[in-house]
Amino acid sequence: MDEEKNNTTLVVFSGDLDKAIASFIIATGAAAMGGKVTMFFTFWGLNILRKENYTSSKKKNFMEKMFGMMMPKGPDKLGISKMNMGGMGSKMMKKVMRKKNISTLPELMEMAKELDVNMVACTMSMDVLGIGKDELIDGIDYGGVAAYLGDAYEAKVNLFI
Amino acid sequence: MDEEKNNTTLVVFSGDLDKAIASFIIATGAAAMGGKVTMFFTFWGLNILRKENYTSSKKKNFMEKMFGMMMPKGPDKLGISKMNMGGMGSKMMKKVMRKKNISTLPELMEMAKELDVNMVACTMSMDVLGIGKDELIDGIDYGGVAAYLGDAYEAKVNLFI
Amino acid sequence: MDEEKNNTTLVVFSGDLDKAIASFIIATGAAAMGGKVTMFFTFWGLNILRKENYTSSKKKNFMEKMFGMMMPKGPDKLGISKMNMGGMGSKMMKKVMRKKNISTLPELMEMAKELDVNMVACTMSMDVLGIGKDELIDGIDYGGVAAYLGDAYEAKVNLFI
Numbered sequence: 125m126d127e128e129k130n131n132t133t134l135v136v137f138s139g140d141l142d143k144a145i146a147s148f149i150i151a152t153g154a155a156a157m158g159g160k161v162t163m164f165f166t167f168w169g170l171n172i173l174r175k176e177n178y179t180s181s182k183k184k185n186f187m188e189k190m191f192g193m194m195m196p197k198g199p200d201k202l203g204i205s206k207m208n209m210g211g212m213g214s215k216m217m218k219k220v221m222r223k224k225n226i227s228t229l230p231e232l233m234e235m236a237k238e239l240d241v242n243m244v245a246c247t248m249s250m251d252v253l254g255i256g257k258d259e260l261i262d263g264i265d266y267g268g269v270a271a272y273l274g275d276a277y278e279a280k281v282n283l284f285i
Numbered sequence: 286m287d288e289e290k291n292n293t294t295l296v297v298f299s300g301d302l303d304k305a306i307a308s309f310i311i312a313t314g315a316a317a318m319g320g321k322v323t324m325f326f327t328f329w330g331l332n333i334l335r336k337e338n339y340t341s342s343k344k345k346n347f348m349e350k351m352f353g354m355m356m357p358k359g360p361d362k363l364g365i366s367k368m369n370m371g372g373m374g375s376k377m378m379k380k381v382m383r384k385k386n387i388s389t390l391p392e393l394m395e396m397a398k399e400l401d402v403n404m405v406a407c408t409m410s411m412d413v414l415g416i417g418k419d420e421l422i423d424g425i426d427y428g429g430v431a432a433y434l435g436d437a438y439e440a441k442v443n444l445f446i
Numbered sequence: 447m448d449e450e451k452n453n454t455t456l457v458v459f460s461g462d463l464d465k466a467i468a469s470f471i472i473a474t475g476a477a478a479m480g481g482k483v484t485m486f487f488t489f490w491g492l493n494i495l496r497k498e499n500y501t502s503s504k505k506k507n508f509m510e511k512m513f514g515m516m517m518p519k520g521p522d523k524l525g526i527s528k529m530n531m532g533g534m535g536s537k538m539m540k541k542v543m544r545k546k547n548i549s550t551l552p553e554l555m556e557m558a559k560e561l562d563v564n565m566v567a568c569t570m571s572m573d574v575l576g577i578g579k580d581e582l583i584d585g586i587d588y589g590g591v592a593a594y595l596g597d598a599y600e601a602k603v604n605l606f607i
Contacts, residue, residue, distance in 0.1 A: 130599065132595075135307075135311075135444070137303075137304065137307055137446075139367070142459075142489050142490075143459065146457075146459055146488060146489065149570070149591050150457075150591060150594075150595070153591035153592060153594075153595055154595055157592070157595060166307060167303050167307065168303075168366075168367050187377050187380065187381050188381075190377070191368075191377075194368055195368075205490075206461070206490050207513075207516055207517075216509050216512070216513075217574065219509065220509055220510075220574055220576070221574060224573055224574070226570065226573065226574060248310070248387065251385055251387065252378065252381055252382060252385070252387060254381070269310050269311060269314035270314055270318070272311075272314075273293075273311070273314055273315055273318060273442070276441070276442045277291065277441050277442060280598070280599050281595070281598045281599065281604050282442050282443070282444065282604065283444070283457070283604065283605070283606040284444040284445060284446050284606060285459075285606050296468075296472075296605070298464075298465065298468055298607075300528070327468060328464050328468065329464075329527075329528050348538050348541065348542055349542075351538070352529075352538075355529055356529075409471070409548065412546055412548065413539065413542055413543060413546070413548060415542070430471050430472060430475035431475060431479070433472075433475075434454075434472070434475055434476055434479060434603070437602070437603045438452065438602050438603065443603050443604070443605065444605070445605040445606060445607050
């Protein structure tokens with residue numbers, strides 16, 4: 125029971141920088157408090173896990189190429205959900221955070237790995253968006269909704285972001 | 286306690302196709318695992334439940350007519366939350382899903398009914414948006430926040446989508 | 447255990463009027479049912495707590511001034527997440543709600559205070575967006591992710607809005 129109380133799962137559906145930062149702040153905070161933390165990246169959230177400047181070796185059809193080209197590649201390319209203004213808002217937010225010594229998204233992701241946060245890429249979404257495993261960062265797991273629900277039923281805090 | 290562990294509630298606030306798909310994948314997955322599942326459709330989420338090509342017999346004032354006309358009618362009319370590009374993104378996503386034999390939203394909704402997922406339309410939101418009961422699909426329930434919270438306190442996984 | 451069942455926490459990340467209304471309807475509903483309710487306002491959600499027509503005495507740098515000017519000040523200035531149309535959608539929704547005697551956001555916020563809903567402003571987000579304490583309404587608390595998680599682990603319903 126005690127152990128159950130400390131577990132946390134986050135469905136990271138959004139690929140917005142601000143929501144990604146919120147997700148990793150909650151995830152690293154929860155992991156630092158000792159519980160098991162699982163982040164399940166689905167749909168646009170997969171973009172957070174994409175490698176920068178990487179072209180997949182996956183054979184893609186026309187629509188998969190379109191999605192692949194138009195979606196941001198990795199944490200540095202994400203926009204913010206409000207006032208993005210063609211990326212200016214996103215740049216402003218990153219600049220402010222650096223200036224105030226608040227951890228940036230890549231730093232938070234590194235911290236999450238060190239704290240053994242379990243990052244899972246949703247295989248169905250990868251299929252829909254045509255994202256290959258080679259396009260995503262190393263050290264993550266792959267799974268579907270059943271795996272997510274299995275973790276969620278064992279956790280005390282479950283959020284959809 | 287065991288029974289409590291398996292229950293799930295989803296507040297479906299969003300009327301975006303991608304979030305609707307995510308909601309029904311979680312709902313049908315949870316129902317298939319044996320727990321009681323309640324989906325509470327509120328605000329834009331009500332559009333998922335609207336009948337296609339149906340004109341309500343409800344007497345509507347000017348603003349209700351405006352909302353009624355501008356909001357999508359049913360699962361086939363929904364846009365996606367990112368890269369919708371005037372509906373093109375939504376069409377692309379549906380095409381990809383059909384091609385890859387992933388269940389479409391209408392199929393997922395059918396599956397949810399067969400699995401006895403309890404779909405509840407938020408009566409207060411219906412009032413705000415001027416949506417009549419005759420505009421919504423059959424086989425759903427109607428309720429307010431107290432009914433939702435009653436279910437949520439008995440569930441293990443509660444998400445706001 | 448019984449007490450645990452009744453507690454609720456909401457992360458209010460969004461600063462959209464419709465999501466703010468949904469948050470306060472859930473919060474006041476949950477408080478009326480007797481449980482402890484904590485609302486944790488972060489990122490754009492902080493705008494809900496801003497005083498109207500108030501200029502902060504906080505010394506702000508260029509970017510903080512930009513954020514401060516561009517973000518809505520208080521519940522009456524918020525847009526809606528869909529069909530906002532430069533504020534027209536937001537006005538329509540407020541007009542409809544008044545006409546139908548549904549509580550407006552300022553009324554819901556007053557009700558939340560009377561029901562002892564604990565409203566917490568996220569200090570890290572205040573730092574990122576350059577929001578001073580003097581800009582936010584009275585009667586709220588201040589805290590970070592650890593405080594939020596502490597409450598969430600003691601609650602039965604935890605939502606991210």
